Amino acid sequence: MLTLGIVNTYDKIKIHEAHYRSIARAAPIAYAFGFNLALFDFPFKMSAEELMNFVKDKTTIGGSGKYLAELFGTGRFFVFDLPEKGFQPQFGSPVVTTSHPYKKKEIALPALVEQITRKRSFLFLIGLGHKGLPSDLFEMAQYHLDITSKGVSLETCTAIGAVPAIISGRLAGISRQSI
Secondary structure (H helix, E strand, C coil), rough: CCCEEEEECCCCCCCCEEHHHHHHHHHHHHHCCCCCEEEECCCCCCCCCHHHHHHHHHHHHHHHHHHHHHHHCCEEEEEEEECCCCHHHHHEEHHHHHHCCCCEEECHHHHHHHHHCCCCCCEEEECCCCCCCCHHHHHCEEEEEEECCCCCCHHHHHHHHHHHHHHHHHHHHHHHCCC
16 A cells, blocks of 8 residues: 655644645545545644545645545545654555655665565655654654655655656556566
8 A cells, every 4th residue: 555645844723725735736646646645734623524525615626626535435535643653554664755865764766666566555755835844754754765866855746746656657667577
């Protein structure tokens, strides 16, 4: 199982357009590439179903919430507070996506893809907000991944698209080689 995890670092109290627009942008990406979508620390005090309906009413992005509804309907959309001691184990190993991975936790894309082909589950964490991911998540996560392999920092929505697309592309390349 692969999960795209969006961590809110934008505003933890007030709901902003950036919150629901990022959800609406992430849903079709997660859906298209077979990822689950998990939100962490968003200022919505709603269930996943209530949040899905809220986002559908607020934006036309992502087919007016069509893909968010698809994810929810298949049990692939989740809403959580930010865990203090560790992420939910059903999502597998947490992976911080960063342009500055810690050397001791860095995982190269080929090694990650190899583990995925062995049916390991991963939660790819992307920060929403100019602060990026909180430093404690860098310590908590088992792995750090620079999706560019070049130390290039990506804006949130760019990372939301790049991480699943590149991983899925690599997996598809492996599938074609084994045929």
